[in-house]
Structure formats: structure tokens, C-alpha cells
Amino acid sequence: MAAGERALRADAARNREQIIDAARAAFASDGIDVSMAEIARRAGVGFATAQRRFPTKDDLIREIVADELSELQEATADPASTGDAWETFTAAIRACAAHQATQPGLAGAIADRVSAAALADSADHIGVMFTSIAQHASDAGILRPDVTLGDVLSILKGNAGVIAHSPGDEELASARFIEVALRGLRSS
Numbered sequence: 001m002a003a004g005e006r007a008l009r010a011d012a013a014r015n016r017e018q019i020i021d022a023a024r025a026a027f028a029s030d031g032i033d034v035s036m037a038e039i040a041r042r043a044g045v046g047f048a049t050a051q052r053r054f055p056t057k058d059d060l061i062r063e064i065v066a067d068e069l070s071e072l073q074e075a076t077a078d079p080a081s082t083g084d085a086w087e088t089f090t091a092a093i094r095a096c097a098a099h100q101a102t103q104p105g106l107a108g109a110i111a112d113r114v115s116a117a118a119l120a121d122s123a124d125h126i127g128v129m130f131t132s133i134a135q136h137a138s139d140a141g142i143l144r145p146d147v148t149l150g151d152v153l154s155i156l157k158g159n160a161g162v163i164a165h166s167p168g169d170e171e172l173a174s175a176r177f178i179e180v181a182l183r184g185l186r187s188s
Contacts, residue, residue, distance in 0.1 A: 101174035
């Protein structure tokens with residue numbers, strides 16, 4: 001716990017989780033344009049309670065996306081420990097893209113948050129993760145030497161667009177797009 005933070009009371013912690021769960025469901029079914037008032041209603045809490053926990057909807061989206069991306073970070077924590085550098089590199093991108101496809105309402109937000117986090121600070125864990133796995137693949141000679149972190153982020157942004165324009169077929173369209181995009185990153 002950071003300095004100045006204090007533990008939430010049990011009821012406040014429960015309300016916080018209810019808000020996050022309601023927001024995940026609302027974003028998945030209706031996209032990120034769902035109002036905070038509607039999220040509070042679905043969570044069974046008052047609007048003021050929702051605002052106390054998350055002053056803006058962007059704060060709530062950031063929290064959800066950070067939670068969603070933490071699994072990806074853990075899965076790719078040590079790229080050098082795996083045997084296949086290309087598989088490690090592509091698995092991280094595929095995992096993020098698949099998550100976008102299963103959360104179509106959050107697909108654009110996920111891509112935006114990954115981009116913002118990766119580009120805002122070179123010490124940021126998301127940027128470090130993607131840079132590390134890309135470097136490992138580049139060192140192995142299987143990733144084109146001109147590929148940048150921006151290229152990877154562009155793929156995720158493009159995937160969000162594919163998902164947005166493939167209602168009802170998000171997962172298949174996303175998987176196809178990602179495979180085509182990844183082929184363009186591999187060295188000959």
C-alpha cells in the first residue's frame with residue numbers, strides 16, 4: 001500500500017468490486033459510452049458512491065484495463081526463459097488481441113491504454129514488457145530489425161478497428177487480422 005493510502009472498510013471494498021464488476025459487464029455489452037449513473041445502478045450502489053471510488057469514468061476504465069493487462073504482463077515476465085523467441089513475442093500480442101476481441105466494448109480502450117502506458121514512460125511495465133520481448137525476438141534474428149514498439153501498438157489499435165467493424169464475428173476477425181499483421185513483422 002502506498003504512503004497516504006489506507007485500507008478500505010469491508011463495505012467500501014465490496015462496493016468498489018461491485019462497481020468494477022458492473023462496469024466490466026456494461027462495457028462488454030454496451031461499450032464504454034455507458035454512463036457512470038448506469039454503472040452505479042447496475043452495481044446496486046448510489047451514484048455518489050461510484051464517484052467516490054472512481055471520480056471519472058476514465059479512472060474506472062483505467063482500473064479495469066490495468067487489471068486486464070496484469071495477466072499478460074505476468075505471462076511474459078521473463079521472455080528469455082522460454083525457448084522460442086518468436087512464440088513469446090507473438091503470444092503476448094495474440095493474448096492482448098484476443099482479450100480485445102472478447103471485450104469488444106473495451107477493445108479501443110485497451111489499445112489506447114496500452115499505447116499511453118507504453119509511450120508515456122520508458123520505465124512503465126507495459127512498455128518494458130513489449131520492448132523486452134521484441135528485443136529477445138530481434139536478438140534471435142526472427143523479428144525484422146526495423147520493428148518498433150509503435151508498430152506493435154499500431155497492430156493493437158488496428159485490431160480494435162477490426163473488432164469494431166465485425167459485430168458478432170469479433171474473435172475470428174481479430175485472430176485473422178493479428179496473424180496477417182504478425183507475418184509482416186517476421187524477418188525473412
